[in-house]
Amino acid sequence: MSTPSSAGTSGSADLLFVEADVVTLDPSRPRASAVAVAGGVVVDVGGDEVAQRWRGSRTEVVPLRGAALTPGWVDGHSHPVGSLTMSAGADLTGVRTLGQLRDALARLARENTDGWVQGWGLMPDVFPGGVPRADLVDDVLGGPDGGALCLLRMADAHSALASTSLLRAAGVDGPRRFASTAEVVCDDSPDGPRPTGFLLEWDAMLLVDHLAPRAPDADLRKRLHALLGDMAAQGLVGAHVMDGDASSLGLLARTEDDDDLPLRLRVAPFCMPGVDDDGIAELIAWQSRVGRRWGVAGVKFMIDGTIDGGTAWLEHPDVKGESTASYWRDPQAYARAVRALDAAGVPTVTHAIGDRGVGFVLDVLEPLGPPAAADGSGSHGQRRAPHRLEHLETLPDHLVARIGASGITASMQPTHCSHFVAADGSDNWSQRLGPERAGHGWRIRDLLQAGALVVLGSDWPVANYDARAIMAAAQLRRPVEDDDAAPVRPDQAISGAAALAGYTRGPALAVGDASRGAIRVGAVADLTAVGVDPTTAPPADLAAAPVVMTVVGGRPVHRTL
Known part of the structure; x- marks a missing residue:
C-alpha cells in the first residue's frame, strides 16, 4: 500500500484510474x-486509498473495470514519416505469385490515368529465383516504350523494381557508382x-524515386496525423523514428503546427x-530541433543492407555469392562518423x-566504454551517449555474448521473423x-x-505497427492469426512479461x-x-x-470509455 509520503502530497488529480489491474x-x-495523475506525471500508485486522497471536484475518474493499465507502449523502430513515401500506391503485401502481380499491375495500369503505377511491400519470392526483373512485367504495363511508369518498392524497403519505361524516363541506362555500395x-x-530494373539500396532507388508523384503538403500532413492517430488507438504512446532529413523534419513541424x-x-x-564534416556538424545541430511531442535525439546509420536483396554484410557469402560488403565503401568512414x-x-x-556487419559495429562501439546509467549516475570513462544495434538478423554465439556484455541495446522486430x-x-x-546461419536468426x-x-518494434511500413500482435508474435514465433503456421525457431520465444x-x-x-517505462510516483x-x-x-x-485508453503526458489521446 502506498503512503502519503511515497506520493508526496495529496490533492486533486487530473486523472484517477480505479478498478484497474x-x-x-x-x-x-x-x-x-489505482493510479493518480496530475500535471502530466504519476502522483500516486496503490489501492482504494489513492482515490480517497486524490479525488477532487475536477478529477476525471476512469473506472477500468479490471482492464490492465501498463506503462505506455513505445515502438522501438518505426518509419511513420518515411512511410508516406515508402507505402505509396497499391499494397502488394498479399501478392504471392508472379501471375498475381501481373494481374494487379495490369489492373492498376488501366485504372490510373496519370500514367503512373506505384506499389509497396512486394516480396522478391514472387519472381523466379527471387530476383525481380522489369521484363517480367513491362508488357502488362503497356510495354517498355510508352507504357505506364512503374515503381514497386520491395518489402525490405531497401530495394525496388523500376519498369523499363521508368528507367528510360530517369535516364538510367547502365551501372552507376555511388558513395555507398x-x-x-x-x-x-x-x-x-543493361539495367534489369532491380535497384538495390537507397542511392540507386533515388535515381527514379524523385520522379514519382508527390501528394500536396496538406495531404501529407493530414495522412501523417491520421497514421499517428491510428498508432495511438492501438496503444502506442511513442515511437523511435529511424530516418529523417530536412524535409521530413519540416513536415513534422508543420503537422504539429x-x-x-x-x-x-x-x-x-x-x-x-559520403557524409563530410559539414554534414556531421549539421546532424549535431539538428539535435536541438524539438516540438511539443517530437524531437531529434540521435543519428541513424546503416552498415549493411538486407539478406533478401544480397546486400547484407556476412562473414561468408550467401549461396549466391552475395552479401559480402559493407554499405559504406569505406567502413572506417562510418567509424569516424x-x-x-x-x-x-x-x-x-x-x-x-x-554477422560481419554486427561484428564491425561492435568493434567501433565497444571501445567507447559502457553506457551511462539512465539516472545520470555512473563512473569515470562511461561514454556520453547510448548506442544501439538494429535488426541483428543472424548472430553466431560469440556475437550474442559480445552484445550482452557490451551494454549496447539490441533492437529487434519479432514479426520480421514470424511473418517473413x-x-x-x-x-x-x-x-x-543456408540452414546453419538461418538457424541463428532473430535470437531474442x-x-x-x-x-x-x-x-522491440515493428519497422513500419515493413511490418504492421500493432504492438499487441507483435508482442504475441514474440511469444509464438509465428503469426498470431495463423494457428496452423509452424513456429520459426520456437526456442527463441520469450514470455509475455519480456515482450x-x-x-x-x-x-x-x-x-x-x-x-518512463514504469508506473511509479514521479514518472x-x-x-x-x-x-x-499482457504479461x-x-x-x-x-x-x-x-x-481501452492511451494517455500521453497525462492527456488521453485515444479512449473507448
Missing part, C-alpha cells in the same frame, strides 16, 4: 489497482551492361555514406543485419543464408539471457530516460490501458484485446 513494471510495487543491377549484353501529434516521436535522422557523434554526446543507431520466414526454410531469406531469447537490453518490457522499460532505458504519465494483462494473457487473447 495495474502492471507497474516497478519492482518495488509490481501491482496496484548501392547498385543498379545490370545484365550483360552485346551492347554493354496544425494540431498536437497523437504520440511522441524521437527522431534519428540518416547519416549516409560514429566517434565524432559520440564525442558530441549524440546517440547512434545502426542498422546491422549480417518459413519454418521449413523455403523462403528467400533462409535459402540465401538468447540475447536476453546474455544480459542484453532488448527493445511487454520490450515495449516499455526497454525503449526508456535504451535512450537513458528514467522518467511521466504515458500509459496504455488494454483489455487483458499473463494467452498471446491470441492479447492480440484481440481492445485498447
Whole structure:
C-alpha cells in the first residue's frame, strides 16, 4: 500500500484510474489497482486509498473495470514519416505469385490515368529465383516504350523494381557508382551492361524515386496525423523514428503546427555514406530541433543492407555469392562518423543485419566504454551517449555474448521473423543464408539471457505497427492469426512479461530516460490501458484485446470509455 509520503502530497488529480489491474513494471510495487495523475506525471500508485486522497471536484475518474493499465507502449523502430513515401500506391503485401502481380499491375495500369503505377511491400519470392526483373512485367504495363511508369518498392524497403519505361524516363541506362555500395543491377549484353530494373539500396532507388508523384503538403500532413492517430488507438504512446532529413523534419513541424501529434516521436535522422564534416556538424545541430511531442535525439546509420536483396554484410557469402560488403565503401568512414557523434554526446543507431556487419559495429562501439546509467549516475570513462544495434538478423554465439556484455541495446522486430520466414526454410531469406546461419536468426531469447537490453518494434511500413500482435508474435514465433503456421525457431520465444518490457522499460532505458517505462510516483504519465494483462494473457487473447485508453503526458489521446 502506498503512503502519503511515497506520493508526496495529496490533492486533486487530473486523472484517477480505479478498478484497474495495474502492471507497474516497478519492482518495488509490481501491482496496484489505482493510479493518480496530475500535471502530466504519476502522483500516486496503490489501492482504494489513492482515490480517497486524490479525488477532487475536477478529477476525471476512469473506472477500468479490471482492464490492465501498463506503462505506455513505445515502438522501438518505426518509419511513420518515411512511410508516406515508402507505402505509396497499391499494397502488394498479399501478392504471392508472379501471375498475381501481373494481374494487379495490369489492373492498376488501366485504372490510373496519370500514367503512373506505384506499389509497396512486394516480396522478391514472387519472381523466379527471387530476383525481380522489369521484363517480367513491362508488357502488362503497356510495354517498355510508352507504357505506364512503374515503381514497386520491395518489402525490405531497401530495394525496388523500376519498369523499363521508368528507367528510360530517369535516364538510367547502365551501372552507376555511388558513395555507398548501392547498385543498379545490370545484365550483360552485346551492347554493354543493361539495367534489369532491380535497384538495390537507397542511392540507386533515388535515381527514379524523385520522379514519382508527390501528394500536396496538406495531404501529407493530414495522412501523417491520421497514421499517428491510428498508432495511438492501438496503444502506442511513442515511437523511435529511424530516418529523417530536412524535409521530413519540416513536415513534422508543420503537422504539429496544425494540431498536437497523437504520440511522441524521437527522431534519428540518416547519416549516409559520403557524409563530410559539414554534414556531421549539421546532424549535431539538428539535435536541438524539438516540438511539443517530437524531437531529434540521435543519428541513424546503416552498415549493411538486407539478406533478401544480397546486400547484407556476412562473414561468408550467401549461396549466391552475395552479401559480402559493407554499405559504406569505406567502413572506417562510418567509424569516424560514429566517434565524432559520440564525442558530441549524440546517440547512434545502426542498422546491422549480417554477422560481419554486427561484428564491425561492435568493434567501433565497444571501445567507447559502457553506457551511462539512465539516472545520470555512473563512473569515470562511461561514454556520453547510448548506442544501439538494429535488426541483428543472424548472430553466431560469440556475437550474442559480445552484445550482452557490451551494454549496447539490441533492437529487434519479432514479426520480421514470424511473418517473413518459413519454418521449413523455403523462403528467400533462409535459402540465401543456408540452414546453419538461418538457424541463428532473430535470437531474442538468447540475447536476453546474455544480459542484453532488448527493445522491440515493428519497422513500419515493413511490418504492421500493432504492438499487441507483435508482442504475441514474440511469444509464438509465428503469426498470431495463423494457428496452423509452424513456429520459426520456437526456442527463441520469450514470455509475455519480456515482450511487454520490450515495449516499455526497454525503449526508456535504451535512450537513458528514467522518467518512463514504469508506473511509479514521479514518472511521466504515458500509459496504455488494454483489455487483458499482457504479461499473463494467452498471446491470441492479447492480440484481440481492445485498447481501452492511451494517455500521453497525462492527456488521453485515444479512449473507448
